[in-house]
Amino acid sequence: MTDPKTPAPKTFHVKSFGCQMNVYDGERMGEMLGAQGLTAADADSADLVVLNTCHIREKAAEKVYSDIGRLARRENGPRPMIAVAGCVAQAEGAEIHRRAPQVDIVVGPQAYHRLPDLVSRASAGGHALDTDMPAASKFDVLPRRARRQGPSAFLTVQEGCDKFCTYCVVPYTRGAEISRAWDQIVDEAKALADGGAREITLLGQNVNAWSDERGRGLHTLIETIALIPGIARIRYTTSHPNDMSDGLIAAHRDIDALMPFLHLPVQSGSDAILKAMNRSHSTASYLKIIDRVRAVRPDIAISGDFIVGFPGESDADFEATLQIVRDVDYAMAYSFKYSPRPGTPAADMDDQIAPGLMDERLQALQALLNEQQHRFNLASVGRTTEILIERDGKRPGQKLGKSPWLQSVIVENGPEAGSLLPVEIVSAAPNSVVGVPVSDRHASGGWHPAQNMARAG
Numbered sequence: 001m002t003d004p005k006t007p008a009p010k011t012f013h014v015k016s017f018g019c020q021m022n023v024y025d026g027e028r029m030g031e032m033l034g035a036q037g038l039t040a041a042d043a044d045s046a047d048l049v050v051l052n053t054c055h056i057r058e059k060a061a062e063k064v065y066s067d068i069g070r071l072a073r074r075e076n077g078p079r080p081m082i083a084v085a086g087c088v089a090q091a092e093g094a095e096i097h098r099r100a101p102q103v104d105i106v107v108g109p110q111a112y113h114r115l116p117d118l119v120s121r122a123s124a125g126g127h128a129l130d131t132d133m134p135a136a137s138k139f140d141v142l143p144r145r146a147r148r149q150g151p152s153a154f155l156t157v158q159e160g161c162d163k164f165c166t167y168c169v170v171p172y173t174r175g176a177e178i179s180r181a182w183d184q185i186v187d188e189a190k191a192l193a194d195g196g197a198r199e200i201t202l203l204g205q206n207v208n209a210w211s212d213e214r215g216r217g218l219h220t221l222i223e224t225i226a227l228i229p230g231i232a233r234i235r236y237t238t239s240h241p242n243d244m245s246d247g248l249i250a251a252h253r254d255i256d257a258l259m260p261f262l263h264l265p266v267q268s269g270s271d272a273i274l275k276a277m278n279r280s281h282s283t284a285s286y287l288k289i290i291d292r293v294r295a296v297r298p299d300i301a302i303s304g305d306f307i308v309g310f311p312g313e314s315d316a317d318f319e320a321t322l323q324i325v326r327d328v329d330y331a332m333a334y335s336f337k338y339s340p341r342p343g344t345p346a347a348d349m350d351d352q353i354a355p356g357l358m359d360e361r362l363q364a365l366q367a368l369l370n371e372q373q374h375r376f377n378l379a380s381v382g383r384t385t386e387i388l389i390e391r392d393g394k395r396p397g398q399k400l401g402k403s404p405w406l407q408s409v410i411v412e413n414g415p416e417a418g419s420l421l422p423v424e425i426v427s428a429a430p431n432s433v434v435g436v437p438v439s440d441r442h443a444s445g446g447w448h449p450a451q452n453m454a455r456a457g
């Protein structure tokens with residue numbers, strides 16, 4: 001939109017890729033644009049489209065360019081104003097304008113509070129770019145959360161990373177670790193609860209490194225948020241093994257609202273690879289943490305992230321990864337092929353692994369992880385638990401919710417979104433389980449665990 005007579009946009013659409021923090025940032029950008037008088041619209045009709053991008057792996061980063069091309073060729077009217085936000089914006093900056101001149105605005109994750117101003121600049125003609133990492137936090141100037149919320153809301157409490165794992169772009173795109181101020185977080189949690197949120201997931205690249213100037217840690221924050229009327233459930237993600245404090249582990253025993261779920265990436269089961277990754281923990285120290293968490297909360301569901309094909313990864317290193325997966329027994333996990341990222345130390349390491357071998361390893365790892373997830377789901381059959389209804393299912397009356405262990409639960413004839421419903425889990429599939437409201441169970445008169453076994457197959 002380099003035409004100086006471009007009208008200011010009246011409608012907007014934000015499309016977020018990648019992690020949950022991008023979802024949060026995308027919501028905040030939407031709220032800000034809404035506060036400026038713009039209204040939300042579909043991607044194929046909005047006057048302004050914000051692509052909130054992810055740079056973590058090459059595939060995610062390249063996706064933005066095909067999206068830009070599609071938007072620029074919009075068939076049903078004039079092309080929209082295009083803004084590239086998020087981590088690709090931060091990593092590539094002005095290079096984006098060179099590669100895709102159709103892009104009007106480039107705005108990094110620490111500067112998106114200035115989006116309305118950038119939109120005005122782009123409307124006046126020309127490109128607008130802001131990839132500053134300002135000392136003044138964007139959180140100080142973002143508007144208060146919009147009132148209406150879904151049942152489950154994200155809340156960023158910590159951002160950035162100082163760990164510098166050798167494969168990872170996050171320390172460069174999100175910057176140094178910062179913790180948001182206590183009052184700001186608690187106020188936002190209250191606003192989310194007022195808006196209808198029943199569950200809050202506290203977000204950070206190293207969320208368990210959150211602390212304030214009084215030395216309070218994440219567990220104290222969780223304890224306080226748990227007291228906010230309306231908040232029934234708290235989760236946090238993503239954690240680094242080295243920041244799992246005693247207090248946070250104890251919180252899994254002491255705070256009822258803290259859900260029995262821990263996403264704790266290990267990345268590899270080989271100490272040599274962990275060293276080359278600069279993870280600064282060992283397989284033994286990781287397993288020790290898992291043991292300690294399970295000692296205080298035996299039913300906790302453990303989740304993780306894995307990278308296969310890191311430079312130099314031998315067959316024995318990969319076998320060690322399979323072994324740690326067997327040792328931990330994950331309820332769910334994410335696994336990725338190593339993707340060399342420009343500017344990271346690992347991209348220049350010798351012994352990059354051939355793509356075919358990476359594919360093989362990823363398949364083997366995912367087969368094991370899928371089997372574990374299915375077994376975890378099967379083991380929950382027969383449990384009575386409370387689920388949070390999040391949305392409608394495919395069939396009339398069907399509802400989808402989440403168990404405390406973050407399983408997707410399907411219920412026929414469930415109550416409206418936001419309800420906490422006691423159910424019995426009666427059958428399990430690889431990616432979901434089926435729940436029956438406990439009230440229906442009683443009504444149908446009696447039940448025997450063996451019935452579930454039969455149904456679960």
Ligand code: 5AD
Pocket residue numbers: 056057167168169265267305306307336337338339340341
């Ligand atoms: N290649 C592949 N996976 C990566 N991750 C981070 N950087 C890379 C990379 N260069 C994975 C890690 C991390 C998750 C968010 O993404 O497993 O925990």
Ligand code: SF4
Pocket residue numbers: 161162163164165168169170171205206240
């Ligand atoms: Fe990336 Fe490592 Fe920081 Fe996680 S801890 S964001 S993997 S550098």
